């Protein structure tokens with residue numbers, strides 16, 4: 001029972017203890033029936049191979065039936081699906097419908113568009129670095145890591161600057177609402193409140209952009225045809241929310257987690273300082289190591305078997321990504337942080353049809369931000385306690401107090 005309590009407790013994921021638990025579960029019970037507060041229970045899936053299979057078989061392991069966020073408490077379940085737009089955004093639409101939605105919004109995230117946009121991304125990141133205090137005492141998460149992906153995705157979506165900070169607060173509520181620092185009321189009220197506020201904002205934009213000839217993803221969706229009909233308003237708005245959240249809340253963790261890992265492994269930092277071109281490969285290790293997405297839910301659409309367990313139609317399964325990304329069956333020395341690791345078959349961006357649409361954008365942002373950090377500062381020192389977000393969904397650092405040391 002103790003295992004289940006830990007898996008259900010967001011605060012457990014603010015510690016590093018979950019890696020030890022996952023190691024044990026991969027060995028002893030890799031597909032584990034887990035009791036949950038809503039009384040329904042779910043399967044916890046720990047091995048890379050089982051998760052990869054689930055990600056590649058979306059018809060059998062549905063994202064649409066009950067969404068992908070681990071909603072396991074009754075209060076949240078009652079209203080969460082409507083607020084989160086389950087079945088309305090690309091993340092929670094199953095194939096074959098899924099492909100059409102993904103196609104409509106993908107153009108700005110393809111390699112050519114990203115390469116064309118790189119100077120603008122670099123400029124946005126430079127602006128954030130320029131705004132840091134000259135004494136160099138900052139919270140690397142709050143002052144830098146959260147601001148970079150926010151600025152980039154807001155710019156891509158064409159959102160007015162005066163709205164960015166409010167949107168970021170809503171993003172923290174929607175994704176990190178189980179953390180006391182982000183809470184406004186109960187966890188459920190916070191998460192749902194965050195989604196509702198973002199939906200209201202996105203809905204207004206979707207209305208404005210209908211008929212506009214812009215090429216940002218929101219305008220593309222607002223003017224798109226799906227099976228010969230205009231994309232419904234609620235779907236445009238929910239996909240807008242999805243892009244904001246995906247943009248704000250994951251990349252920050254890979255970047256700040258990557259910085260922390262480099263500070264704890266100075267030889268790896270030295271490799272990057274020696275040749276910043278190594279960053280192209282290193283970003284994969286930052287994602288594997290920091291595990292921004294901790295868990296994702298699926299619902300079985302038919303009876304099946306997984307890891308020797310019989311799964312019944314309608315049962316929920318929770319994939320634990322930090323476990324897959326330390327699976328010794330796949331990674332040589334999984335607990336070694338190695339910026340030159342190749343191949344790096346981590347599942348941090350998922351796999352299969354829902355593979356992260358923004359992965360190449362996230363990697364560009366992290367690479368450009370690391371480049372500037374290395375170039376602008378001779379050193380970085382940790383100056384206070386490092387804190388992690390209390391969340392079993394999307395996790396990572398909440399505070400990383402550092403001193404940035406200027407070049408002599």
Ligand code: HEM
Nearest residue numbers: 090091246247250251254292348349350354356357358362
């Ligand atoms: C390091 C940063 C990121 C990580 C670790 C990450 C992780 C993931 C993962 C694991 C999935 C798969 C979800 C599933 O299978 O249910 C996903 C999907 C997605 N991500 Fe990301 N993501 C990151 C950054 C971004 C960014 C910057 C964007 C863009 C705005 C983005 C947009 C999306 C979208 C739209 C999907 C849904 C794709 C689909 O369902 O077809 N992500 N991401």
